[in-house]
Every structure is written in C-alpha cells, then in structure tokens.
Amino acid sequence: MITEAIVLAGGLGTRLQSVVTDLPKSLAPIAGKPFLAYLLDYARKEGINKFIFALGYKTEQIEAFVKGYLSADAYSFSVEDQPLGTGGAIHKACNQVSNADAIILNADTFFGISFSNLAIIHELRKAACTLALKPMTAFDRYGVVSIDQQFVTGFSEKEYRDAGLINGGVYALSVAPFLQKSFPPVFSFEKDYLEKMCSGGQILGLISNAYFIDIGIPEDYTRAQTELPKAIVNC
Numbered sequence: 100m101i102t103e104a105i106v107l108a109g110g111l112g113t114r115l116q117s118v119v120t121d122l123p124k125s126l127a128p129i130a131g132k133p134f135l136a137y138l139l140d141y142a143r144k145e146g147i148n149k150f151i152f153a154l155g156y157k158t159e160q161i162e163a164f165v166k167g168y169l170s171a172d173a174y175s176f177s178v179e180d181q182p183l184g185t186g187g188a189i190h191k192a193c194n195q196v197s198n199a200d201a202i203i204l205n206a207d208t209f210f211g212i213s214f215s216n217l218a219i220i221h222e223l224r225k226a227a228c229t230l231a232l233k234p235m236t237a238f239d240r241y242g243v244v245s246i247d248q249q250f251v252t253g254f255s256e257k258e259y260r261d262a263g264l265i266n267g268g269v270y271a272l273s274v275a276p277f278l279q280k281s282f283p284p285v286f287s288f289e290k291d292y293l294e295k296m297c298s299g300g301q302i303l304g305l306i307s308n309a310y311f312i313d314i315g316i317p318e319d320y321t322r323a324q325t326e327l328p329k330a331i332v333n334c
Contacts, residue, residue: 109153149174153189175195
C-alpha cells in the first residue's frame with residue numbers, strides 16, 4: 100500500500116479565471132465545498148495519510164485551507180520560488196517523501212480509481228511509474244496514451260479522437276529512481292520523463308472506467324457542480 104501523496108496545486112488556472120477569479124483552481128467551490136476537499140477526502144479513504152503539497156500560485160490561500168482541514172502530522176508544503184514545471188514541482192516535493200513510492204495527484208482533477216490496485220500493479224511489476232488511464236470517446240482536449248499488455252508505449256498529441264485512453268492525472272511513482280535522474284531545474288513530467296521513459300518498458304498503465312472530471316475549463320467546472328458530489332459517494 101502507498102500511504103503518501105504529492106498534490107500538484109501550483110498551477111495558475113488561467114482558463115478557469117473567468118469564473119473563479121479570486122481563488123487558486125484547487126479551491127474552486129464545488130457545491131459549496133472546495134474541490135481540494137473532495138480530492139483529499141477520497142485520497143484518505145484510499146489509504147493516504149500524508150500529503151505533500153507542491154505549491155506556487157496563491158500559496159497562502161492553499162496553506163490556510165490545508166492547515167484548517169488536515170491534522171498537523173498529515174501534511175507538508177513544497178513551495179516553488181519560481182515555476183518549475185510539473186516535473187520540477189514533483190522532483191522538489193519528492194525530497195519530502197519518506198517511503199519508496201508515492202501517489203501523484205493533480206489538484207484540479209478527480210479520478211475515482213482504486214489507489215490500492217494502482218499500487219499493487221506498480222509494486223509487483225517494479226515499474227518506474229504507473230499511470231491511471233481513462234477510456235474516453237469523442238474528445239479533443241486530451242492527448243492519447245498507447246498501451247500494450249499494461250506497458251505504456253507512446254503518447255500522442257491533442258487532436259479530435261473518436262475513442263482512446265487518456266492520462267487521468269493519477270500516478271504511482273518510484274521515488275528514488277526519479278530523484279536519481281538528471282533533469283534541468285524546470286521540466287515537464289509528461290514530456291521530459293514519461294514520454295522518454297516509456298520506450299524502455301518502465302512505464303505501466305492501469306485502465307479504469309471510474310468517474311473522471313477535470314475542472315480546468317469553465318464547462319467542466321460547471322458540470323462538476325452536480326456530478327462530483329454524487330459520483331464521489333459511489334467511488
């Protein structure tokens with residue numbers, strides 16, 4: 100079982116600022132409750148007892164919420180002095196992970212996947228990273244992940260697709276091998292790590308049809324208001 104999670108909550112949320120003007124995206128209210136609260140509640144139900152928050156934008160607001168929502172021994176903060184990209188943010192936060200593996204979560208995405216199933220596959224197969232993959236139909240907002248017998252074999256750019264597997268934004272990551280790699284200070288976890296590693300058979304994928312929502316655009320943020328509170332009960 101993996102009990103620690105890095106929560107990526109440092110994004111600017113530019114596309115959502117037209118409807119959520121004074122809050123970081125992770126604190127956008129969903130049916131009167133911050134989105135981050137739904138994410139943390141679900142993660143705790145899935146066995147996570149320590150959260151490392153990778154922060155950069157509107158840090159003080161997120162810190163204040165976390166301090167009021169979690170016990171003092173259940174969180175720490177990894178704060179960027181300047182934007183580090185998704186890879187740099189994860190790399191910096193990994194220095195605070197005390198176990199061999201960590202779950203990586205995006206603070207604007209909810210995917211009701213079983214963390215224990217993700218951890219079992221990741222640990223048994225000794226993967227560098229295991230991605231939670233969501234089957235989608237008729238979409239153009241996401242790139243597509245190719246998979247062969249659980250091994251991720253490639254990533255395709257965003258374009259309209261009738262069907263495909265998307266990266267659901269939940270990962271199990273082997274921490275030490277990731278920290279031992281050489282990266283520039285600012286880098287993309289997706290482009291500079293996952294895409295480069297997949298050719299070596301070190302990246303796995305777990306397909307799940309669990310509920311998925313990304314509140315990064317106003318249309319999906321509006322949809323989450325009614326969908327997420329109901330869906331999370333059944334996850």
